[in-house]
Structures are given as C-alpha cells and as structure tokens.
Amino acid sequence: MIIEGKKRLWQEYQKEIADDRYFYVRSCVRQNFFPASEKVFLRILKEELGKDVYENAAHTTCSGIGYHSDVVPFETAMTVIARQFSLMTESGYEHFVTSCITSFGLYSEVLETWKHFPDVLQKVRGYLKEATGRTFELPKNVAHASDVIFRFRNEIASRGTHRLVNHLTGKPLRVVEHIGCHYSKMFPSKGVGGAEYPYVLVGMIEDWGGEVIDYPERRHCCGFGFRQYIVRANRGYSIANSKKKFESMKPYQPDFILTNCPGCPMFFDRWQYALSEMEGVTYGQNGEGIPVLTYEELSGLILGYDPWDLGLQVHQVPVEPLLDKLGIPYDPETKFAGKDGQDLGRPDAPTHMKFF
C-alpha cells in the first residue's frame, strides 16, 4: 500500500464542515440499535467542545428508509425533507447535521436534484406550502455527524484520556473502518476522502493512535440493503454479505470495527452472533467476536466515559476484550444494571462466541 497515493486522493476530496451552530436531526433507528450514540454526540459537542447544537422536537424521519424500500415516492421524500429544512430555517440555523447516513445521502440527493432542476425545487416549495403552510431556506452546509466528529478529532484527542493503543503491548490497535454506502458512494465529493478511500473514519483512527486495516472487501456493503433485510426470506442474502466481509477481514486480526452508519454496526454486530449460532464460526481471536463500535461510542471511550454509559452492554459481540486492550476500567457487576442500579437481567450466553 502506497500511503502517499491515498493522501493525494484525500487532498482532492476535502469537504467544508461548519464549525458551530448545528441543526441536528436524528436517525429513525439508531436509538434502538445503539441507544447512547446520539446522546453521546450531543454531550461531546455541547460539554466537551462547547458548540451550539439544536434539536427541534417536531422533526421527523427523512423517509429515506421508506424511499429505499420503494414504498415512499421521491416527491414525498423531497417534501418531508423540505419540512425538515423549514424547521431549521424557523429555528434560525443554517448548518444541517444528520445522525443517519441514509438521511445524509438522501439530503445530498435532494439538494443535488434541486440544484440541477430548479423547477423541482419550486414544485416542492409548493407542495410544502400547500400541505403545511411552511417555507424554507436551503442549508448553507450539510454534514453527517461523523464529519463533525472528524472535524474536531484532534480536540477530542487532546481532551481524551485514552488512545487506540494496546496498553499492554504499546502497539496501535488494528481497526477496520466501514463507511455507510450512502455516505459517499452516490456523491463522492460529499464525503471526506471521496468514495473509494473515504477518510472520515480513517482520520479519527489515525489521529487517535490506531492503525487502519485496508482489506479486500472493504468497499463491500455490510449486508443491510433495506429490502434484503426487511423481508425475512431475504436475510440469507444480507448475512452472506456480512460473512463475506468478516472472512476477508479475519486474516488481518482486527481489534474492532468502526462504523458511521445506523445499519452497518447493527448488522456487523448481530450477524456475527447469528453466524456463530448458525455455522459455529467466530471471527475474532480465541473464540471471541470482533467488537463493533459507532464513532460516537469510540469518541466516548477516548474521552474516558463509562462504557456502560455508552450503551456498550447492548452489543451482541462483547466489547470487554477491547476495553481490556484499551485499558479502560469497567465494572462487570454493573454491566446489566439500569440507570437506577436495578438489575435488568442477563441475556442468554451465545453458544459459540465467548461471552462475558
């Protein structure tokens, strides 16, 4: 691998990311999948970095999940998005930040459409006006939340208590990074580092002391693929995609997988469990799985937040081996305790994957 070659490409795909006053929209599903991630993002921005982040209680889904599942027409999706923008305009913000990769992709797609077809924008303004009486301005800047963390990665590192280094051996941790397909595959210029060698997570990993793994199936989809997952009969196709990636990354012995999409960490995490149950295979060392983190969770760990406050106990692939490597203390006793200290009960241990 010629790293200068990648750096040269990264130079070509620089992206402007606003540095304050964000209008934040949530993902439909992430609070269920990885419940602390969005909360941690807001906490970091507000408490650690002192930024102005605003959430409007009236905001909704972007409808991307329906759009990509072929149940929501594009005009509807555009109108829903126009409403989100009107909320931003009404709240006095101009920098739009999405939690979800698919939303980010859809916002980009809609804005590009409006840019090339102004008559469509006019129509949508009409639809929104007719339906809700609202008007809106286009955002000055649209970023994915991982772009924002990327922008402040050095600030986070300098405030952080941990680095991506195995504290027992002193060696950098080996990290697989996985970018959601809708981040830059549709519009390479909208993603940090472009589509082929995206830099957004790589930048975090490198600047936090880790080592990035580039493995043959890196570009491949995690296996979510909306229609593939949503219909149960098609899940075999979804899991086959994930399996292909695990098999490809396994020889590199990654310490964990870092993701920036709602679906990817979900499927990397849950499918590892499912594969271990279906085929008896595990992809980490010593019968362990490969822990999967969102960038918010990782940022929290770097900043020294309690792993159980980050929601890491709801991961199906146990994260304890990673915490041990990072030298992050945790209390096994409180892993399954609720906020009030009450025991929530332990899940059944997987058959083949090592459980803690």
Next chain:
Amino acid sequence: MISFNLFVLPFSFGLIYLLYMIIRWWTKWIRALPPEDRARFRKGIFSRQFFSGLKEVFLESLVHRKMFRRNALLGFMHMSFALGWFLLILAGNIESRIYSTSHVNPPYYPIFLKFFIHDRTVLWFEINTVPGFFRFLMDFLLLFILSGLILAMIKRGRSRWFGMTRTTHSQLTDRVALVCLWLIFPVRLLAESFTDGYYGAGGGFATQHLGNLFAVLFRESSQHIAYALWWLYSLALGIFFVTLPFSRYWHIPTEVLLIFFRRFGIPPKRIASSFSQVEIGACSRCGVCIDVCQLGSAARIHDIQAVYFLRSVRDEQVSRDITLRCLVCGRCQETCPVGINIDLIRLIERYNFSGSHASDFTYLPEPAPRKAQVAYFAGCMTHLTPSIIRAMKGILQEAGIDYHFLDEEGSVCCGRPMMLSGKHEQAGELIRFNRELILQSGADTLVTSCPICFRVFREEYNLPVRILHHTQYLLELIKSGKVPLQTVFRKVAYHDPCDLGRGSNEYRAPRELLAKVAELVEVPEEKEDALCCGGSLGIYTISSRKRDLITSDALDKLTSSGPEVLVTACPLCKKTFSRLAGIEVLDVAEMVYGAIPE
C-alpha cells in the same frame, strides 16, 4: 530305439510351449463365447461349414489368395513361407515314415531326420525311388521357401515393388521372431548340406551338391560345423515358437480360429468379446492398411493406423487419443486381407473409453409429425447446406410428391455421431426419438439427404419402411418420369461419401443420376477405394489444420482430370470441400434440380 540328441530340446520345448499357448487361448476364447455362439460353434464343427472352413484356411492362410490379388509378388512371398513350410512339414513327416522304426515318432524326428538317418542306398538323382523322390521334394520345398525369404529381404528395402509405400514398424518381439524365422530355413539348408556332405550321401539335388562342396572345403571339421548348425536350427525354431504368441506371427493360429468363427456364423459384437479378441489376434501386421490411411498419407499422422491400433489394443496399451484419432472411413477395413472389422473394434475401444458420463436427453420432446406417404429427413448437416434442402423441396414439388419434412424445424441427431464415439447406449436414446418420429409420420418411404443418417437408419433403426438416400429416391422419380430433366453440359467429378459408398454400398444411384444430367469424368480413387473428404465425424482428436490437409489432398485427386464441378451426395462432404475447393461443389440433388427445365 528312439533317436535322440540333446540339441532337439530347444525345438521340442518351443513346440510344446506353442501348442500349450494355442490350446490355452483357443479354449479361453471358445469358452468365453456367449451360449448361443458356443452352440453355433459346436454345431459348426460337425457341419459342411467345417470343411469349407478348412478350404478357406488353405486358400487364405497358406496360399494367401487375397494377397495375390493385391500384388503378385507380395502374395508369392507370403505363400512361399506359409504353404512352403506347411508342405515341408507334411512331406518331411511322410519321408520320416520310410525310416521309422516305431509307430509313434517324436515330433522332432522328421524335423531333424537328416541328422539321424544317412541313407547311402539311394543317390540324389534316383528320384524314381520313393526315398529319392522325397529327397528331391524336400530340397525343392526348401528352395521354394528360401525364394520367399529373398523376396522378404528385398521388401525391406524396396517395399514399393510389393505395392506398399510404408511398412509396419515392428516391435522387439516381432524382430526376434523375424530373425529366427529368417534363420530357420537357411540354417536347415546348411545343416543338412554339411551332414550329407560329411556322410557323402543322404541329400537331395541341392543339399548333396552343396554338402559335397562343404566336405571338400571343410573336410573333417564339417562334422562339427554340421552339429553346431543343427543346434542353431533347433534354437531358431524353439525361440521362434516361444516368441510367436507375443509377436505378429500369433496371427497364424488365431486367423485359423477366426475363419472357423466366421464360417460357423458367429457374429461380431458391439463390445469387447472373444470375437473381437480373435480378430485383434488375427492381424498379421502385414501393413497394407498403412498406405490407404489418409491420416498418414495426407495428414502425416503415422501412429494410429489399424495395424498399430490393433497391436496396442492387443498389448493393452491403447490410449484414448489414438482410439479417437481415426476417420472411421472404412478404407483400411476394405483393404484388410484378413477381413478384420477394424471400424467395429475402433468403436469397441471407444466404448471402453467413454467413461461413466450418462447423457441427459430428457429434454427431447414428444414427436408429433404430420402424416404423409413420404417422410423427408434432411439431417443436421443438411441444415448447414440450405441449397440441398432447397433443391430437394423443389424436386419433390416438381414431382408432386405428398411428403412431410420431418426435421424442417431442426433435427434431433440421428445417433450415428454418438455411436461413433462408442456411446451406443446413449445413441439409443436419440434413435428411439427419431424412430418414433418416423413411425408416427405413417410414411412408407423415408428419404434422407445425409448418408450418415441413411446408414444408421438402415443399420440401427429397424424400421418397417423403405429407407432411401435421396440419390436413390431421385433416381426412382426420374425413372418413373415424374421429373423431366435436360442435360447440363458440365464436366463433373463424383465423390463417394464414406457412409453412402463403403458404408451402405450405394455407388450406382448417384452415378446414374449424374450420367443423365452431366458428363462424369474419371477420378483416380473411387467407389470402394474412395477417399474421405476429411470432415468425418468419426474422428475426434485432430486439429482443423490436419483435417484441411486431408481435404486438400482429396481435392487434388478428385479434381485431377479437370472437372468443372465436384459433386457429392453428402452435406458434410459438400461443406468440407466447399471451404477449400477451387471449383464449385454441389450435391447430386442440386445437380438434378438445376437440370429441371424452366
């Protein structure tokens, strides 16, 4: 008292071993016959067929009649050895009775008679006496054989005088046996001469004179020389007998059995059997099949000719590639003096190599043809030569025939190409389909444009209808006046397709048709000797370049007398020739169609 000397042992041992091998193999082969054939064999021994078999053995194995027909010099060479030696043994036995003291003589006694008996009572020229006659006869026969030996030696260097361009490459056992065979008769002449000369009597006109000369030259030592020669003679015979079952000369006893198998009506089989083994053993490796093989003469492939193929089968060293490298044109079979079913043995070996893969023809549809009196089956290949189809349609329409074009929408292969690969069972599935198709058409006459189909229809389909190649059918139509013809003044050369000519014995119909519409010119090799066009489906392992060599060579010969058109009666031949021919290539049907007045 029985005469004996140690030197008779090599001969005696060799003879016993040879007889053991003959009895062993004959028994094995006869026993391995299926019950119905064994019954035929038992019945045959006690029938007139036995005697006609003996006659054939005499004519073919001893006189070599077929060899004579091919080339007199070659025939004489073979006859002098076979018949000469046979008579020498016969006469020697009778002669030995004159001097016999017991009722049963050991077999070596007549062979080495001159060593044991030195009859001074009769002189060489007294041929009016019984012993004198035999002395004359024995010397005469020996010289007769030696004349053949001289010819055989000449043949080594001048095979063309014997009508052969190439001769068989021999194996080690063949060479050992050959050296022994060539030694036997000169050594016998010398041994007898030395002995007769030493004793001053006992010889015939040749041996006595030669002996007297030796006696003068070598004096007392001629006795020792004679003794050494008797040893050498016995050794040569003994070694010859021991190597015989492993050499080409094994054909001598095997051919005798083959002649009786045939006489007793035992049919050839499709899979390896006693019959095919006897046929393989009966190959004398005379090599006449080598020259006729176009793979050798035109494509410079020299290791697959029938003689080598049969040898490698006998030695169980045959390879798949060689087995599949044969045009199956039938030229070698046509010329084989032993009449071996070479093509059939080729297919048997292909069957053995065909492996475990079953075909999957479950896709064949239900046949549902229209009813008609005449069914026309163009064949796969004819679909690649649409001009033949157009001609046939035109002629049939002109003649007002109610016919159904069975494979107008495409053929299911007739099965012969599959049979040629040895997979006759799988060919059976294709045959069943087409047979049903033909039967359901209700036709009483089946006409095909493809000799390949024609042959397999006749040989394998067992159809209760008349099966005609289109040349035969067109001749019928024209003779019945249904199709008016005018002569087209063109010089044409006719090429006999393998499967129509040699394969189905139809040489007349296409020629008669052509004679009605054009001027036929001479071609050098025709009818039974016709060349293969090179496009044969019988061959699997050949490059297209080698095929082209065969085609070009055949074209050179077919067009040597300058025809304007080369006519054939097979779509495959037409397609093959058209690519490389400098002149127009047409099917007989096209010629006929072109001769119908406007």
Next chain:
Amino acid sequence: MTRTTVIIGGGVAGMTAASRLADLGEQVILLEREEQVGGHLRNWDRLFPNRRPGYEVLNYLTEELGSKVDIRCLQTVTTIFSGERDFQLQLASGKSLRCDALLLATGFDLFDARRKEEYGYAIYDNVITSAELEELFRSGAPITTRQGKVPKRVGFVHCVGSRDEKAGNLYCSKVCCVTGVKQAIEIKELFPEAEVFGFYMDLRMFDRHFEEMYYEAQQKWDINFLRGRVSECAENQDQSIVLKIEDTLTSRPLKMTVDLLVLLVGFVPSPETLRLAAMLDLPVGEDRFLEPADEHTKSTLTVKPGVFLAGAVKGPFSISNAIADAGTAALQIHAYLKTL
C-alpha cells in the same frame, strides 16, 4: 523568396512531416519541447504487431531527418500571432519566429491512471500502467512485484480511461488492445509458467496482423481473455491484487487474485495542444481532440488556412498511421505553400 514551415512537436508525426517537407524543398523548423525528438516512441521497447525494437523506427526517422531540417529542442511556444498570410511565434526562450505554414503535431498524453481511483493505481503496490511495463521491458530491469517476487499471475486491464464516461472519455484509444496483447505475450515469454489474463470489453484488432497476434496469444501462449470491465481492485495482505469483474460470458461476478496488474492506459489530448488550439481559434471536438477541416477529405487541414494537423492531435493514432498521416500533411502543406 523562401517559404518557411514551423512544425510544433517532434514526435513520430512531426519528424516524418519535417523530412517529407524538406524532401519537397521546403524550409522547415521543427520545435520540440523535450531535449530530444522522438516523442512517445522513445518510450517503447518493442512495437506491435511484429515486436521489432522501437529504436529501429526511431533511428530510421532520425536518420531521415539528418541535417536537412532545422531542429530546435527545449522550445515552447508562448504565443502565436496570426497574420494575413503568415504567423509570428513567440518562444519561451525569448526568440520569435515567422512562418508561412504551421503544422501542429503536438501529439497526446497518456491517461492519468490515478483518475480511475477504484483500480488503486499509485495506491496499491502492484498496480502499474502499460507505459511503466514497457519501460521495464526497455530498461531490461527484472519484472517482479514490488515485493521482489516473480509474478505467477498477471492481469491486463483494457480500456483504462477509454470508452468510459466516468473517466470523461467516450472514445476508443485504438492501440491499447493490441498493446495489451503484445505485452501479455512478452510476459509469457519471460515467465512461461505465469497465468496471464486480459480483461476486455471488445478486442479491437483493427489493423493488419493484429488479429493474428491475438490468435497467437491464445493459441501459442495460452493467454486468457476474460470479457468484462474490471470494476474494482483491492490489495491483499501479501500485496497481491484482488479484482472484481463480471464474467459477462457466464453472466456471473468473478473474483481473482493477480500478482501484478497492468492498466492499459489510453490517449488523452495534451493540454499543450489545447492551449495552441485556443491561440489559433481551432475547433475542438467533444472528445477534446482537434477537428480537421473535413474528417474524410481534408483530414490534415484545418478551417484556418496555413494551419495543418498531423497525428495524435486529432485522436488516437498508431505509429504507422501517424507516419502515413504526416506524409499526407506534408503534401498538403507543400501544395498550400505553392499557392502563396
């Protein structure tokens, strides 16, 4: 009075046109940007289709030039002033030239393979361009992977930067196919045990002996041609390249590993050509190559009297075609000068 022709570009076309014009008695000044004339031909080890050494042709063209042409190397034209019937050229060296006719023979550039990001050129260790491979052949350096291993499997990707909307080039670069076949054979000559693959969409063996060479590549050298455009490459742990392609002949995706991947880079117009064309107000095609006055009948003329085109300024050209084209251009210039 002497009539002067300035030829800009001392590649195959420029050299040939200069020789021809000199033969016709014209006074010629040949301007070359580099230190030596020869252009891209200098980078070739052996030429398709007969694999003769490239220097043979170069030497021939150089010897032909001899001393009859005024060759000026290391020259760049900064501005061109078009007069009534002549041209004034300002050179970067400060000198200026006057001429009656101007021949643009500025040729082409090779497509920058880095623009096909998904192939990982200049990122993965063992992805090289056909030009680099040719240079390896020419220098006689051992051909190994970057890790020093003898390659066991080598892949050639056809149409890199050509026939590709994503690369911005819709046109076919013509000579890459035959170059790929030539280089594949040369790899097999060096490493008979190696498996060599050509990944192609069509093999455009447009000129004489090309198809025969393709046949030879298959039949004699056992080179595999797999129909489909490589969609993406990745690097393995051992720095071999995994490539993904649709095997369009089985309609199934296919994945394979190669030790060395060669990108057959196509032609792109050189920025220098476009700069000169802008100064002369010459029409540029959609493919950004220069347009002649008439594609069929006036292929070396431009709409501007006195300005002529030869060779790869007009699109992809093979060496032999460029030589023929330059000869035509010389005749056209000669005829034009006579009318002055």
Next chain:
Amino acid sequence: MKEFGYTVHKERLIDYDRNDKRVLNHLKKHEPSVLTCIACGSCTATCSAGQLVDFNIRLVQTLLRRGEIEPLKKEVRKCMLCGKCILICPRGVNMRNLILAIQTAIDKLQ
C-alpha cells in the same frame, strides 16, 4: 445450530482462485484448440440440442476455463455430438472432443 428461518445465501460469484483447474489443464493438453475460442457463440446458435433445451455449448468452453466443474458436468451431458458446431466454428475449436475429453477428465478426478 439455531434456526433463524433463513440460511446463509450461497455466492453466485466465480471464485477463480479456489476453482479447480485440473480439468482445464487436462484439456489444454488433450484438446488445445480450446484455447482459441473467441466466444462468438456461433456454435450455440447452430447447436441441434440447443434448439430444444437450455444448452449453451459455448458456455461449456467458458465454464471449463473458469474451473466451474459442477455446472460443466451438467452441461456436457446434453450434447448429441452431432458436430454442426465444428463446421461453424471460426477458430477451429474441436467441440466434440472437447465434450468427450471433459468427461474423461472429470472421470479421472473422481
């Protein structure tokens, strides 16, 4: 092993590195004309069996080259060996021996 109501989908991908090239190597030796196929498809277009069933004799050659033995086994069984393809092939590929030799090679492997 738990049942989730679905199984891991089998890949359609041709994994060239893993595929078995032994049949191909046998053919390269015994029927080298296979090397010259240009996948023009004229053999398939004229094929007698191909008129009746989904049989693509051109694909036989392609599957062989890719080392896709299982589908290859099924394909070769459909051929009638009629030989039309040989007459059509512009590159002189000897299809009939190709079919037989593939069967021989597969037999040898098993």
